[in-house]
Amino acid sequence: MAYIQFLGAAGTVTGSKHLINTGDLQVLIDCGMFQGKKEWREKNWQDLPIPAREIDAVILTHAHLDHCGWIPRLYKEGYKGKVYCTPATVDLCKVVLPDSGHLQEEEADFHNKHKSSKHDPALPLYTEEDAEECLKNFVAVPFYTDQKLSEKFQYRFVHAAHIMGSGMVEVTLGLNGSKKRLIFTGDIGRVRDSNIAPGKVVHEGPEEGEQTDILVMESTYGNREHPKTDVRPEMARLIRETLQRGGTVIVPAFAVERTQKFLFLLKEMMEAGDVPNVPVHVDSPMAIKAVEIFMNHAEEFTERAKALVAQYGSPLKWPNFHFDCTQEDSRKINDQKFPMVIVSSSGMVTGGRILHHLMHRLSDPHNLVLFIGFQSPGTRGQIIKSGAKSVRIFSQDVTIRARVAALEQFSDHADTPELLQWLRTFKSAPSQTWLVHGEPDAATKMQAALTQELKWNFNIAQYMQKVEID
Ligand SMILES: [Zn+2]
Numbered sequence: 001m002a003y004i005q006f007l008g009a010a011g012t013v014t015g016s017k018h019l020i021n022t023g024d025l026q027v028l029i030d031c032g033m034f035q036g037k038k039e040w041r042e043k044n045w046q047d048l049p050i051p052a053r054e055i056d057a058v059i060l061t062h063a064h065l066d067h068c069g070w071i072p073r074l075y076k077e078g079y080k081g082k083v084y085c086t087p088a089t090v091d092l093c094k095v096v097l098p099d100s101g102h103l104q105e106e107e108a109d110f111h112n113k114h115k116s117s118k119h120d121p122a123l124p125l126y127t128e129e130d131a132e133e134c135l136k137n138f139v140a141v142p143f144y145t146d147q148k149l150s151e152k153f154q155y156r157f158v159h160a161a162h163i164m165g166s167g168m169v170e171v172t173l174g175l176n177g178s179k180k181r182l183i184f185t186g187d188i189g190r191v192r193d194s195n196i197a198p199g200k201v202v203h204e205g206p207e208e209g210e211q212t213d214i215l216v217m218e219s220t221y222g223n224r225e226h227p228k229t230d231v232r233p234e235m236a237r238l239i240r241e242t243l244q245r246g247g248t249v250i251v252p253a254f255a256v257e258r259t260q261k262f263l264f265l266l267k268e269m270m271e272a273g274d275v276p277n278v279p280v281h282v283d284s285p286m287a288i289k290a291v292e293i294f295m296n297h298a299e300e301f302t303e304r305a306k307a308l309v310a311q312y313g314s315p316l317k318w319p320n321f322h323f324d325c326t327q328e329d330s331r332k333i334n335d336q337k338f339p340m341v342i343v344s345s346s347g348m349v350t351g352g353r354i355l356h357h358l359m360h361r362l363s364d365p366h367n368l369v370l371f372i373g374f375q376s377p378g379t380r381g382q383i384i385k386s387g388a389k390s391v392r393i394f395s396q397d398v399t400i401r402a403r404v405a406a407l408e409q410f411s412d413h414a415d416t417p418e419l420l421q422w423l424r425t426f427k428s429a430p431s432q433t434w435l436v437h438g439e440p441d442a443a444t445k446m447q448a449a450l451t452q453e454l455k456w457n458f459n460i461a462q463y464m465q466k467v468e469i470d
Pocket residue numbers: 062064067162187
């Protein structure tokens with residue numbers, strides 16, 4: 001029996017791992033890390049239900065950690081195969097995965113120093129070196145090229161328009177003489193209209209006119225709709241008011257693409273005089289590399305993103321914009337008191353240098369924490385965003401007196417109406433549709449809304465569930 005098994009991102013938005021078992025081959029679509037709630041994070045330490053060495057290939061949709069962050073661990077568990085992904089995803093993983101290893105080493109060191117873990121010694125899930133090592137097995141696969149893992153297993157990437165390099169995986173299986181088609185969407189980007197999704201960087205997709213037997217689709221925004229207004233006036237107002245009262249704006253953001261998108265909009269506002277010209281710190285060990293990767297993949301940009309890049313050139317050359325790569329640079333920011341903007345990762349405040357900045361600045365009501373990305377339940381980002389009075393950072397309760405705001409328009413996830421718009425372009429209804437990558441409430445609401453509109457067979461994937469490919 002050929003089947004799909006949901007080994008992650010089922011019942012939650014993180015830890016994406018979908019196993020396709022054809023009898024001859026076992027292929028993992030995505031191999032993400034669980035983030036957020038402890039009950040899920042603990043699964044990062046558990047073995048897969050099948051031995052890693054028996055997996056034949058990994059096909060990766062994009063470079064967010066909840067899709068790629070468990071790959072170095074898979075190798076540690078004995079995986080010997082390749083990781084297939086698009087060229088931009090390879091470049092992004094080259095910075096994202098070693099950084100993730102580095103953060104986990106730092107976290108383990110911290111716990112060992114402060115004896116704050118029940119494990120002695122506390123260990124990293126994998127190290128920076130483990131991550132560097134596994135990157136040698138990454139294979140760049142261009143979009144729209146047909147690939148064969150075996151005579152019976154073919155696939156290709158089509159644009160998902162979520163982040164740079166993000167692709168959906170179209171799989172064609174030859175089973176018992178008949179062909180079965182499967183689509184794994186990974187994360188799906190916003191609609192094409194740039195007035196509705198201002199600042200959108202990647203343009204093409206999601207691919208229209210699809211046809212498939214089984215659709216495995218994300219449901220992150222199943223219970224919310226994005227505002228359809230231009231984000232820029234509100235973003236300018238929030239930043240301007242904070243700077244005028246002498247505060248600092250702290251922006252947790254994924255280091256590549258989301259950060260650059262924010263920088264270009266900020267630059268435009270400063271040039272227009274909508275925001276005062278204060279120092280901007282992009283604080284990340286991969287700050288410079290992140291800009292270079294961003295500038296190297298202009299092939300995926302929207303016309304508007306291309307125009308901004310053409311007008312302002314590389315952020316590395318902008319006066320008053322600082323790219324802080326070393327820890328020393330990062331520490332110096334803490335000593336500076338005058339108004340400024342700090343952009344740092346991780347985007348959901350699960351680790352990284354953003355922790356130090358928040359530790360220093362959360363208790364000052366002059367400051368503003370500005371979220372420009374999705375915050376998964378249980379993450380510090382979601383706790384701060386929800387209006388909590390304090391948050392735990394480095395084993396301390398830090399009081400939150402700073403103002404907190406969130407701009408949902410930056411989202412790179414389609415909401416239900418946008419997904420509906422895409423699904424309506426399908427040539428016919430899939431025989432099975434499985435919703436993954438959503439919290440239970442989001443998946444349930446999306447299931448209800450889409451079933452009502454389309455009359456398709458929508459199911460919510462359960463963790464560890466096996467689904468027959470019939
Ligand atoms: Zn993603």
